[in-house]
Amino acid sequence: MTTTRVGIFGAGYIASVHADILSRDDRVELVGVADMLEANAARLADQIGGAQTGATLEDLFRMDVDTIYVTTPNTTHVAPVVACLNEGLNVFCEKPMATDLAGGERIRKAALASRGVYNLGMNRRYAYTHDKLKALIDAGDLEPYNAQFKLNRGELLQPAWTADPSKTGGFLYETTIHQIDLLQYLFGPIATLRCAARRAISSAEFDDFSMLFTFESGTIATLSSSAHSGWSFPFERVEIYGRYATAATEELERVRYALDLEQVVRTEDYTHIPFAEKGGYAKEDRLFIDALHNGGRPPVDVDEASALNLLLAAIYESAREHREIDFAARVREAIG
Template sequence: MKKIKIGVIGCGSIARHRHLPEYEANEYVEIAAVCDIVEKRASELAGQFQAKAYTTYQDLLADAEIDAVSVCTPNYLHAPITVTALKAGKNVLCEKPMATSAEEALEMIQAAETSGKKLMIAHNQRFVPSHQKAKEIIESGGIGKIYSFRSAFGHGGPEGWSADGKDSWFFRKDEAFIGAMGDLGVHKTDLLRYILGEEFIEVGSFIETTAKKNADVDDTAVCVLKTESGIIGTLAASWSYVSNEDNSTIIYGEKGILRLEDDPVHSLIIQYATGEIVKYELGGIQTNEDGGQSTSHVIDQFVTAIVEDTEPAVTGLEGMKSLQVVLAALESNETKRIVRIG
């Protein structure tokens, strides 16, 4: 079988630690090109992966041999590059958050439909074993009716991860658009929609910039969310968790409680109303520490969708619905009102 020729646009940490190593490990892929406005970064990774280096994405997309691209740029470039790539006949895997507005997201979705190419958004939390197991349990009625949840995603901030450290685009509103809620919170809105199998209809939020002196985007956010059936819960996203990362989710149901990624050994613990406790060791969640980002399964899912000509695991529409919850949270903080979604 002819290998899929991949181009990676943006040579920062997410490309270096997740996209490129996972593409290299996939038997159906040939890494054909990389692109970054910083020529040194592009050249370095091109040499490492025996690929061609570009400094403009337009030049990369003009290469007729490239079948698909990863968009790993600052947030404000996700939509324009994705739309251009789809119109150029390339399949696209776009990092999260997929866009900076619902209008941009819709334009991306429409470009995919018009071109007939795949568009997938890189929400990796759906592929964590404990999260998939929890979804199965909830769907089978294992803990009965769901009443509530709490979910958090926080760490010390992107400066320890980003290629530019404290000078990273993550902290600049004109490039990032949104801070911790876009970096971390949108992962959890996507995860909760996936696990609960419902859409959120209302959100209230408090969003602050208190931990990062060099930022003009949010670094700490706490949201209250409500689903269409009346499940209510909280979501926290923060760059102010200075000691240990928190990436936990707890689901409260009539027959028991699911604790996901809340224990260092057991990635899923079920505490039943009867007093019975069941513990699962399913493997750890992806993390920025110790190379954990290279096990996301996102790349393999994207490649499979191309090879088998199937719908991507996280479509543009799914990405937009998860983004809309975050956009509503921003609006709630600004207006000091509960915001209805959609």
């Protein structure tokens, strides 16, 4: 069996999550870790069993890797991803794809021209709670007519960098991107969107959002997200309403659903499941490595990543210009 030789670029917390998962996959060899602070690279290398270390992307290239995980801060994804694709390497990039349209288009063009496989890391798709919602919808047991999504963050300044758009690209790129991604993952293509937003405690960026989406399927959904409201449980929630049916998540811990008026409410509780499994990280890594070995489609390919990048930009545009966006037309124009 061919071994996937992986290098990790960026040695922060999320890199350690992926490294731990990959170290337990016998199809993977963790070859090296690079970080501008080489001490951080050395710390992660020790954690995973003594991989080589470096300070630059070029250091990883010299280690004869075929796949690179890009786990650097949000606004620093484009250049290393493009460089890896230009080298013909496979790339798993943590969210977001980019924090502007130009950056996303650079990655898209590089991915389409590369022999390497591009994948965007969107772990919340594969969280146990959302896997259950997806299974109910795909089986036809729950037809989504209407839905509500919400995310409230405890404090925009904890840690301080989360309030710095030069590092995050904006609050939606840092935190609410997961809920935004779930919209099309669960309900299909978006037809139109409208967003109202305000600066409540931040002078640098919007920190409160209310959004309305219509879908080509006929589903309608709202999403409300606050950057500063507190960690009241459940601070992350999805509610879906169908014909005499409801399903609701409570963070990543539980999902409750009833699929008929006469049916009792069923509860699945995942509090005992390890975080990397429960949160979807383990499944997205397995699916990515599967795609590399089997020649299949990666979990979130460049077209889906591009559509999500367009969607984030359109939401901000709607908030700034106080107007509805025909998002279906925008996707057709940009992606086809």
